[in-house]
Amino acid sequence: MDFLINPLALLPLFVLLLYSVYGHVTRKPTAFDTLPWVGLPAGPLAKLRARFSIMDYRSVFASSWKQYSSNGQAFLFPTFLGQPLIVLPATSMQWVADQPESNMSVHGLLKDTMALDRGILDEAILRSPIHEMVIRTELTRTLGTTLEPVQDELLQSLDFFWGTKTEWHDICLWETLTKIVARTSNRIFVGEALCRNVEFIDATVGFAVAVVVAGTLLRPIPESLRDVFGWPLLVANRKYFNTAAKHLIPLIDQRKANILKEERDETSKLEEPFDLLQWNIRNGLKSTDRREWSSTLIAKRYMATSFAAIHTTSTMSTNILFDIASSPAELDVVDSLREEASRVYNESGRVWTKGSLAKLVRLDSVVRESMRLGALGAFGLARKVTARGGLVTENGINLPEGSHIAVHSYGPQMLDGHYENAATWDPFRFSRARETLTSDAVTHGGSEKDTAGILKDRQMTAVTTGPAFLTFGLGRHSCPGRFFAVQEIKLLLVQAILNFDIQRLEKRPENSWSGNAQIPPTKAKLTVRKLEVPLAERKS
Numbered sequence: 001m002d003f004l005i006n007p008l009a010l011l012p013l014f015v016l017l018l019y020s021v022y023g024h025v026t027r028k029p030t031a032f033d034t035l036p037w038v039g040l041p042a043g044p045l046a047k048l049r050a051r052f053s054i055m056d057y058r059s060v061f062a063s064s065w066k067q068y069s070s071n072g073q074a075f076l077f078p079t080f081l082g083q084p085l086i087v088l089p090a091t092s093m094q095w096v097a098d099q100p101e102s103n104m105s106v107h108g109l110l111k112d113t114m115a116l117d118r119g120i121l122d123e124a125i126l127r128s129p130i131h132e133m134v135i136r137t138e139l140t141r142t143l144g145t146t147l148e149p150v151q152d153e154l155l156q157s158l159d160f161f162w163g164t165k166t167e168w169h170d171i172c173l174w175e176t177l178t179k180i181v182a183r184t185s186n187r188i189f190v191g192e193a194l195c196r197n198v199e200f201i202d203a204t205v206g207f208a209v210a211v212v213v214a215g216t217l218l219r220p221i222p223e224s225l226r227d228v229f230g231w232p233l234l235v236a237n238r239k240y241f242n243t244a245a246k247h248l249i250p251l252i253d254q255r256k257a258n259i260l261k262e263e264r265d266e267t268s269k270l271e272e273p274f275d276l277l278q279w280n281i282r283n284g285l286k287s288t289d290r291r292e293w294s295s296t297l298i299a300k301r302y303m304a305t306s307f308a309a310i311h312t313t314s315t316m317s318t319n320i321l322f323d324i325a326s327s328p329a330e331l332d333v334v335d336s337l338r339e340e341a342s343r344v345y346n347e348s349g350r351v352w353t354k355g356s357l358a359k360l361v362r363l364d365s366v367v368r369e370s371m372r373l374g375a376l377g378a379f380g381l382a383r384k385v386t387a388r389g390g391l392v393t394e395n396g397i398n399l400p401e402g403s404h405i406a407v408h409s410y411g412p413q414m415l416d417g418h419y420e421n422a423a424t425w426d427p428f429r430f431s432r433a434r435e436t437l438t439s440d441a442v443t444h445g446g447s448e449k450d451t452a453g454i455l456k457d458r459q460m461t462a463v464t465t466g467p468a469f470l471t472f473g474l475g476r477h478s479c480p481g482r483f484f485a486v487q488e489i490k491l492l493l494v495q496a497i498l499n500f501d502i503q504r505l506e507k508r509p510e511n512s513w514s515g516n517a518q519i520p521p522t523k524a525k526l527t528v529r530k531l532e533v534p535l536a537e538r539k540s
Helices: 006-027 057-067 090-098 106-115 128-140 143-162 174-188 196-217 225-228 231-264 277-288 295-325 333-347 354-358 361-373 410-414 429-442 446-459 482-499
Strands: 075-077 084-086 169-172 377-384 403-407 500-502 510-516 518-521 525-530
Touching: 057 403, 057 410, 075 500, 084 377, 090 377, 090 403, 106 196, 106 361, 106 377, 106 403, 128 143, 128 295, 128 482, 128 510, 143 174, 143 354, 143 403, 143 482, 143 525, 169 174, 169 225, 174 196, 174 225, 174 277, 174 295, 174 482, 196 231, 196 295, 225 231, 225 377, 231 277, 277 295, 295 333, 295 361, 295 482, 295 500, 295 525, 333 361, 361 410, 361 429, 403 410, 482 500
Parallel strands: 084 403
Antiparallel strands: 075 084, 169 525, 377 403, 500 525, 510 518
């Protein structure tokens, strides 16, 4: 024990202590040290308890916007069992949107907060999301060609899941829409045969739900332990994937064989399937990474795309239809939408095209307005800071490497400031101005005023992003599938209102909040009946 008395023996410990003190004193304070918290409970250990407590979310969102974000200040929002979210001020929106993936990563955030790399059963899908490029190019480029099969599938799906009874009957809206969206999306994703296969559709819907559930359960588990302790939590994901793969992989193998045969023998021309799966297969076969040729990986990419489509489109459609059904009687929302849809349909030769859908400005306004108030979350542009050593914002906020950031979307979209009476669902908020612009365009006949009106008109559509409408993001990471999703939603609504009566609700079933995520009423009912003669088919 004599070495403990010798001062020289304590020198290394002293140096280590001195180094620690120096590092603490000279360390540049980060956002976690300097920013105020919101939503903290009263009493001791407030920051720790905030990670487990349920708060009055709407009140916290409103007060944090008014006190901080709208005044150019950032704050910290507590998250369940995780690091607090750094919510940057509204003035930082464009700065965040302009950051490259090497500085801020959407996929890195999804990996941390939803364990999405595990949930979709392969990290390569997040690390190299080439399926998103296929959506951004092939799917968006061929939107007009998808109209006929989408419309056909919607008509059959609505009859199948909503029923053909001409007497009033109840349906669970979210549940039926999830299956309708799954069938309709898969018509374009994989073709007619599989989209109507009950086992396959049930597997894709089950997988979409399992990804969300597994992500919630995996989030508290440290990244280094997720493979060990998270394995049992992915049983449902693997089960649903294996069921879907039973149908997908033989189809992928056959299509790959056809492509390779065609490349070897130019005379063996086969009809090219028109669907997302075929585009993904061709994209995979072009890759220099041989793993992308794997039928299993192509199937997993397919399921990841299906998950995103089913989850977002069914949620948005549920919100829109509940908003329409509960709208004030004096607004005549359903009658106004029916008049517009019937008129445009007949004027367009009784066929839906991209051009005719674009003329449904009232319907487009309803969609945008419901997405404004029914946004999937209170914060948008969420990212993980991936820059080595962190980043410093244009306002001087030090964002540590690995931290999670976002900007306020609840404030700009749902509170007064950008929109008059912002908390009120105003179905024709955007169409009133657009219909005025159309009238002016006819009056002025192609003048400079008309051109300016067209540009303004485009800024009010359901697919247009902006600082006061972050539902689909902003900038380079805006949702690549939003054009297909909105087109599908519009066709769904058109077919619903022209082929069914929807009984008016005196009170809209309320959405709920879990953290900063908004959830539609998944168990609420809607009362409908099939029209004996569709409105668009009736003679005036």
